[in-house]
Amino acid sequence: MTQYSIISNATPLIAFIKKNELSILKTLFKEIIIPKAVYDEILNTPRTLNKEGEILKKEIKNKWIRIREITKLKFSELNLGRGETEALNLCIESNNPLLLIDEKKARNIAKSLKIDVLGTIGILLLVNKRGLKNEQEILENLDLLIKKGFYLSSEVILGFLNKIRK
Numbered sequence: 001m002t003q004y005s006i007i008s009n010a011t012p013l014i015a016f017i018k019k020n021e022l023s024i025l026k027t028l029f030k031e032i033i034i035p036k037a038v039y040d041e042i043l044n045t046p047r048t049l050n051k052e053g054e055i056l057k058k059e060i061k062n063k064w065i066r067i068r069e070i071t072k073l074k075f076s077e078l079n080l081g082r083g084e085t086e087a088l089n090l091c092i093e094s095n096n097p098l099l100l101i102d103e104k105k106a107r108n109i110a111k112s113l114k115i116d117v118l119g120t121i122g123i124l125l126l127v128n129k130r131g132l133k134n135e136q137e138i139l140e141n142l143d144l145l146i147k148k149g150f151y152l153s154s155e156v157i158l159g160f161l162n163k164i165r166k
Contacts, residue, residue, distance in 0.1 A: 003028070003030040004029060004030065005029065005032070005096060006029045006033070006096075006098045006099070007032075007033045007034070007087055007091050007094070007098065007099050007100065008032050008034050008038065008100040008101070009087045009100065009101040009102070009103070009106070010038045010083050011101070011120070012100045012101065012102055012119060012123070013034070013042065013056070013100075014052055015102075015120045015150050017052045017055050017056070018052065018145075019145065019148065021141070022055065024127055024132070027127075028126065031063075031065070032064065032066070032100070033065075033066050033068050033094070034066070034067055034068070034087070035068060035069070035070055035087055035089075036067055036069055037082040037085070037086040037087075038083040039060075039067050041081075041082070041083045042056050068090060070089050070090055072093075073085065073086070075088060076089075078106075080103070080106050080109070087106075088109060088110055088113065091110070091115045092113065097114065097115050097116050098115070098118065102119040102120055107119065120145065121142075121152070121156060124138050124141055124164075125138075125160070135165070138164055139164070
């Protein structure tokens with residue numbers, strides 16, 4: 001199975017760190033690349049717990065997560081947060097058309113720029129499809145995400161449940 005690099009925004013990384021399951025992402029991707037704004041968001045945002053920042057630093061030290069600076073923002077006026085904007089621009093700049101991001105507006109912009117998107121829920125579906133976890137384990141993951149404060153609309157949850165049970 002070919003492993004790909006993926007560029008990531010903060011939210012999916014935080015979700016997998018909070019669930020103590022970065023190993024899932026390690027199974028799926030050879031490396032995660034984040035722009036500096038995502039690194040700053042995870043380490044410097046008051047709502048972020050020290051645990052997430054420490055785990056991120058460890059994975060950067062192990063060179064599985066890499067920080068990449070943006071040389072020039074080709075698309076700067078996207079009306080998104082700094083992390084989302086830099087992640088989208090990093091995909092364009094590095095010619096890497098795979099983005100791990102959850103925010104709906106950013107996902108729609110990415111798709112319009114011909115960037116393939118995958119979110120936290122998409123990762124859970126992929127894990128199930130590849131047989132890395134069974135349906136019950138995936139549903140427990142979803143439950144844990146919700147209990148940890150990860151917001152999912154009822155539309156997203158229902159869509160996920162329909163896909164996982166097919």
